[in-house]
Amino acid sequence: MAQGVADAGIVMLDPSGSPEAALARRAPRLDTLDGKTIGLLHNAKKNSDKVLDLVAAVLARQYRFSVVRMGKDSASRAADPEIIAGLKRECDAVITGVGD
Amino acid sequence: MKYTFTSPQVPVPDFLSGIEKAFELGWTDGLPVIPPTPERVEVFLDALGMDGDTVLGGIPERALLFTAEKVAIAAAMAGCRPEYMPVVAAAVRACSDPAFGLHGPSASTAGVAIMVIVNGPIANELGIVAGQNCLGTGNRANATIGRALRLLLINAGGSRIFDRSCFGHGGKFSMTLAEHEDTVWEPLHVQRGFDRDDSCVTVFAAEAPNQVINHFTARAEGLLEVIADRMRAMGSINMGGKQEMAVIIGPEHQQILLQGGFDSKEAVQEHLFRRARRKVREIYELGMIDDPSRLDLDGEIVAVPSPEHILLVNAGGVGRFSAVVPGWSGMETSRSVTVAIER
Numbered sequence: 473m474a475q476g477v478a479d480a481g482i483v484m485l486d487p488s489g490s491p492e493a494a495l496a497r498r499a500p501r502l503d504t505l506d507g508k509t510i511g512l513l514h515n516a517k518k519n520s521d522k523v524l525d526l527v528a529a530v531l532a533r534q535y536r537f538s539v540v541r542m543g544k545d546s547a548s549r550a551a552d553p554e555i556i557a558g559l560k561r562e563c564d565a566v567i568t569g570v571g572d
Numbered sequence: 573m574k575y576t577f578t579s580p581q582v583p584v585p586d587f588l589s590g591i592e593k594a595f596e597l598g599w600t601d602g603l604p605v606i607p608p609t610p611e612r613v614e615v616f617l618d619a620l621g622m623d624g625d626t627v628l629g630g631i632p633e634r635a636l637l638f639t640a641e642k643v644a645i646a647a648a649m650a651g652c653r654p655e656y657m658p659v660v661a662a663a664v665r666a667c668s669d670p671a672f673g674l675h676g677p678s679a680s681t682a683g684v685a686i687m688v689i690v691n692g693p694i695a696n697e698l699g700i701v702a703g704q705n706c707l708g709t710g711n712r713a714n715a716t717i718g719r720a721l722r723l724l725l726i727n728a729g730g731s732r733i734f735d736r737s738c739f740g741h742g743g744k745f746s747m748t749l750a751e752h753e754d755t756v757w758e759p760l761h762v763q764r765g766f767d768r769d770d771s772c773v774t775v776f777a778a779e780a781p782n783q784v785i786n787h788f789t790a791r792a793e794g795l796l797e798v799i800a801d802r803m804r805a806m807g808s809i810n811m812g813g814k815q816e817m818a819v820i821i822g823p824e825h826q827q828i829l830l831q832g833g834f835d836s837k838e839a840v841q842e843h844l845f846r847r848a849r850r851k852v853r854e855i856y857e858l859g860m861i862d863d864p865s866r867l868d869l870d871g872e873i874v875a876v877p878s879p880e881h882i883l884l885v886n887a888g889g890v891g892r893f894s895a896v897v898p899g900w901s902g903m904e905t906s907r908s909v910t911v912a913i914e915r
Binding site: 481482483484485486487488489490496518546547548549550572 | 577579580581582583584585586587590593594597599607608609610613630632633635636637638639641642645646649673675676677679680681723724727728862901904905906
């Protein structure tokens with residue numbers, strides 16, 4: 473390879489990233505769970521509701537909070553907008569995840 | 573440069589170190605990629621005739637969008653020829669249809685690939701193969717069109733975080749084929765309401781193909797019984813009773829079916845639908861049903877909910893084989909989607 477070409481180098485365009493994701497922000501973290509309302513959003517997989525109940529039970533040893541339970545229709549789909557709106561209205565924080 | 577690219581630029585000393593850098597940055601499927609220089613990507617965007625910020629699809633659950641720029645980068649990296657771009661773009665649009673539900677099949681532990689079936693005149697024009705080794709190696713269009721889609725998912729689609737495949741399979745590198753359309757059977761896209769002269773892409777969330785061997789029968793019903801037996805395999809995801817399934821009939825098997833009077837795909841689909849089922853009790857006795865109270869144990873579970881949920885494809889080379897390709901999850905979460913290729 474000619475010296476000049478090697479020195480000049482090349483650039484590559486980064487294939488990753490998305491303009492929409494770049495705008496996403498994390499919600500502010502809570503400083504305590506005491507006195508808060510915690511949403512449990514199960515993902516519709518078998519026993520995912522039970523897993524979240526166990527998580528809440530572990531947290532309840534340390535904090536006193538109330539619980540709102542909701543569930544998605546399908547593990548592979550985003551929660552319906554009404555569910556998101558309900559959680560936003562009623563809860564200070566939400567615990568969700570995959571149970572199977 | 574004609575375009576102003578928005579993607580960050582990664583400088584490297586030369587082409588070869590670009591290949592290594594792509595591995596280091598996690599951009600690849602495990603094989604080397606062609607470094608996506610702005611000059612190269614511009615050629616691919618030109619072939620698409622779109623601005624880089626045109627949105628072709630995305631995964632809303634992940635807040636990710638697929639812009640034409642990212643699709644062009646993926647296709648350049650995959651080793652596509654620029655003229656494949658309309659097919660790649662159509663596959664991206666089809667996958668992004670809410671009915672396909674891309675988040676699920678690209679995250680699931682079931683590790684499915686995306687089978688891309690290309691119909692219409694564009695298949696011949698671009699050399700997308702329906703024959704020998706169509707789901708294997710050795711053909712650039714088949715290998716790189718599916719690869720472009722996979723590299724898009726790995727990078728712009730968040731697979732590095734979300735893909736939880738237990739095994740995955742070779743089709744995740746690429747799983748693209750065309751169909752033999754010069755027979756009395758209607759091509760898949762015509763069955764789905766398009767004209768023969770339309771060029772279309774169908775995407776289907778697909779397990780690895782299960783090859784069905786039957787070298788000796790000359791009896792159509794016997795052959796279909798062998799295929800149906802594979803369709804109703806006990807451990808198949810399709811025994812959930814709610815999934816589509818692709819069945820690829822090899823040309824030599826098709827001859828037996830034609831001689832046996834199965835002169836339309838619909839006749840084959842109907843026959844397979846009736847035979848590819850099992851007694852609920854058989855499955856229950858093996859502990860594969862968690863809540864029998866909701867089911868009639870004397871009833872049947874079907875491999876597909878109806879005949880049209882079999883994607884019947886006429887492909888393959890010489891040899892008395894067909895292939896059964898199980899689907900993924902249920903149709904409320906992912907259905908195959910066919911779109912016309914815009915060009």
